[in-house]
Amino acid sequence: MTNSGKVRLCRKGLADAANDYAWKTDGELASLDATTPLTTTFPEYLSGYSSELGNPKPPQNEFAIKTRDGKHIGNCAYYGIKKTRREAEVGIIIGNCNYWDRGYGTDAVKALVIHIFRSTNLKRIHLKTLRDNKRAQRCFSKCGFTACGHQVKKGHKFVLMELTRSRYQERTGPVVSRQSYQADRQQ
């Protein structure tokens, strides 16, 4: 769907369920994201997963992160879209820790950002990450996000980060919308 460097972002499929379940039940991944690990059984999880895939809430904004040779290593998404403010929140997880610190997260965030600014009219995307998660903050900084505040929630200290369309364009040049991009490629 969208390629960037070492990764491509793909539509989610049933084949991704086992990895997603393993990552959602992992204690270390949960604590890096200030959540608690999932405790439902895999059959229960799979049943909810298949019905969500069958009846996706439009638009589908969640993607599997795959390596160039097709290995599913994580997920990313944008959500909480505020249409009037033209903003949304973004999230990412590289669930397979063998791929941490090797640039995959940065390439995935870059791909997600390109996808968002090309195919939507959003003006600002933002995220929050634990203050101590320096790896995540470095990854987002490399993609152009800047710190824009702090938040304390349920005892966890978060850094808020944002990337505006105008800052993105200052860094990379004008955004070619998905329609004009496809039209150019067909000529």
Ligand SMILES: CC(C)(COP(=O)(O)OP(=O)(O)OC[C@H]1O[C@@H](n2cnc3c(N)ncnc32)[C@H](O)[C@@H]1OP(=O)(O)O)[C@@H](O)C(=O)NCCC(=O)NCCS
């Ligand atoms: C956060 C995450 C998406 C980043 O993806 P990644 O592929 O590991 O990140 P990248 O390799 O692209 O970039 C990480 C950068 O952080 C740096 N880094 C790693 N640990 C660091 C630390 N303790 N302090 C400062 N920088 C650190 C790396 O050196 C690298 O920077 P560099 O390229 O300038 O050397 C991924 O590690 C992940 O999903 N982790 C587990 C879950 C998690 O943290 N969830 C919260 C997400 S908000």
